[in-house]
Amino acid sequence: MSTTTTIRPTDLRSLRDAVLDTAGTIGIAGAGTAADWAGPLAPVDAVLDTTGLTGVITHNPGDMTVSVRSGTPLRQLQDELAPHGQHVSFDAARIADGATVGGLVATADAGPAALVFGSLRDLVIGVTIVLADGTVARSGGHVIKNVAGYDLTKLLHGSHGTLGVLAEVVLRLHPVPERAATLAIHCSLEEAAEHAATVLGGPYEPAAMEWTSDGVLLIRLEGTADALDARVQRLRTALGTGELLDLQAHSDQGADRDRTEQGLPENLGTGPEPGDVPPAERAAPPSDERPVRRIGTDESAVRRDEPWERYASLVRGAPEFATLRIGVRPSLLPAVLADLPTESVTAGLGTGVATVALPPAAVAAAHARVHAAGGTSVLRSRPAGAEVPAWGPPPSAIAVLRAVKAELDPQGRFGPGRFDPWM
């Protein structure tokens, strides 16, 4: 195998030059937190490392928008926004591991907050991309309302580094809620589904609702400090059960609020929690960028975040299993999950999105089961060396996907292998 060069541009111009000056195939790499998601990257001539493209370009607090270079870790961006009482309403599990804004868009990732705010596709309002021929193109802009031209962001969302390099991203921001509280209910998936129906059928407006195979349903409410107590009590009464985990613990100060919102303890830093799956060795950024995270000294702070931390670690998967992300109609989710030989499950009962750990040998059948239910599935991680199908049956519009790839990257330079066998 030929030697792979790694290029680490630090601005848009050098990124473009890097693409133009390299011959052959290119793997686009962010922080590497999703390096083994989707199909395995075939050997490439060069790796384009985006982690030098960092920093906020403009933050307009009054407009609630921010533009940022794609290699910026989202966690770092959230830290910069927190003093303004703003954040990106997005809480994918791998943010804690340093996932970059570009990588999060490219992998179409999302967390429990998707119940209200959707995935990044719903929060990105503008983008600058570099194509395989060095073309730099922009779409969208800095205003939340904009219907001029095609929305190229959407095309890159879920493209896993195969259509172009995201260089800059403009995001819509939301206010950090004054308070958040989580109700935890110990129950089976079937019982959780019944509770979910009650929650969604009433005026409770949950901010997130996830069941995990630890046998717990987590329901998060967010809002103003003055109104939240009453809302939580009302929900608890309606459900007739529920352990209130963090109502008192929440302070309503800026940065602290933000961390809580992200499910991170304060004083944090950035490295993985004990027990988390470490990101692939090769993709780990230099150690000076990754101070070890200290657990908050405030006992209550740790306690209140625990269920969501535990949730995130289940989403991140375990090295001995394959991790599959699936989406089906919410009401079909329990039945589909019951048919899969899962080792662990997190299930968004309002969104229909679940992350499951499976034996690698069960993945092909799982893709088929989800597809039969009209859903979608993508492989997230696999045990090192295991051959596991990344994709289920191709979508009906596969010809359009291939044509788009042929138009934007006719030589197939970016991300070879990622969409095998689709394209």
Add this chain to the structure above:
Amino acid sequence: MSVDSGLGSRVKRAFETALAPEDVIGDPIRCRSYECDGLTGYRVVPELVLLPRDAAQVAAAVRVCAEHGVPFVARGAGTGLSGGALPVAGGVVISLARLKRVLEVDPVDRRAVVEPGVTNLEITAAAAPHGLYYAPDPSSQQVCTIGGNVAENSGGAHCLKYGFTTNHVLSCEVVLPDGSLVTLGSDTGEQAGPDLRGVFLGSEGTLGITTKITVRLLRTPESVRTLLADFPSIAAAGDVVSDIVAAGIVPAAVEMMDTLAIEAAEEAVHAGYTVGVPAALVVELDGPAEECDVQFEQVKQICDRHGCTRLHIAGSPEERAAIWRGRKAAFAAVGRISPDYFVQDGVVPRTRLAEVLDRIAGMGAEAGLRVANVFHAGDGNLHPLVLYSAAAGETERAEKLSGEIAELCVELGGSLSGEHGIGADKACSMPKMFSRDDLEVMRRVRSAWDPQGLCNPGKVLPTPRLCGERPGRYRPHPLEEAGVIERL
């Protein structure tokens, strides 16, 4: 006007086989009903109008187009304000008016599956018995179709909090320009591979024709609070909007009107607005009752702090409806204070509202024309109404001013269009907002979907032909003249 000798009887017969002979309209008089959309200054009579009855017939019709190289334009209700459904000379119009079944309302998964010809409001009507509604609410919602909304990525007064059509459409069944039928998107927000549904949304009918749409439904909010507040200046009203945002409140809607717009609206519908005040705001909050009450108090205090001269809180659903009636009547009402007007649709970052309004006023004064403003203040989406008199020979000046306002929005970091789309109207302004490379990449994307270039050609991206032409005089849409819909 179509100039060539027609599509020929062979092609016409092919369409008649694909549909039924009576569903293929060739009579030029009947075809004339389809010569324009809401942007009535541009008119082209199509060669044929096709009225398919289901998705299979749409696909069959498009296959005939592909086979014979006939350009086609999809048409919903024809309320578009940017000439998106403007026919192409020598081409056909495919009307989706007959695909209007609500196929499914699923209260458990909170979604509806509908055909493209269903109107926006009919979705909410079908969902309402379950305590659900469809959030995007263009002012034309009682007539415009969901197919048109998908094509335009339509917005409305409540999009600040709830997002646009693209945030509410889960999947679309689409007839591609080669006549194949595919599904874009899925049953959840989750996706496998690039988001083609997201690219299709807002592509203004240039990538295919949607024949079935699955939308998300939301629970009707428990509580809605609405107020109307008068201010001594546009700047003061603008500061209120900023302070609401700074307080971490995301209102369901924040709308602003200036003196001229208020005067026109009040004269038309007597909704209780104060004639003569420099600016009025409509602020609406919704959500859980406790939450709404707390934030509504905050909003009232913010209004007071900025010298609010009158605060009217809707005490009943009727009073709320009256406030909105005034707001929504403003566009049509402007017709009472001016013989003719252009509606513009630009966006600026919200923090530059005062600046842009100031400059618009200056530009209007310079041009010797009045400009009325009614707009979505929460998301910076302006709808300046350039008032003029065609009889007095002001048309060209007004058109120029209107175009300059849109381009001013781009200069201030905004967008050429916030919700009405680019269509035929602004295609020639696209280079003001996007570079040649940006546009070339969009063209490549389009070409991937439509290599033959038959699907609504000439829209969105600038073409020499279109940019060389001048539109005819603006005329109100027939539906507006009939008082069925209003502009917003």
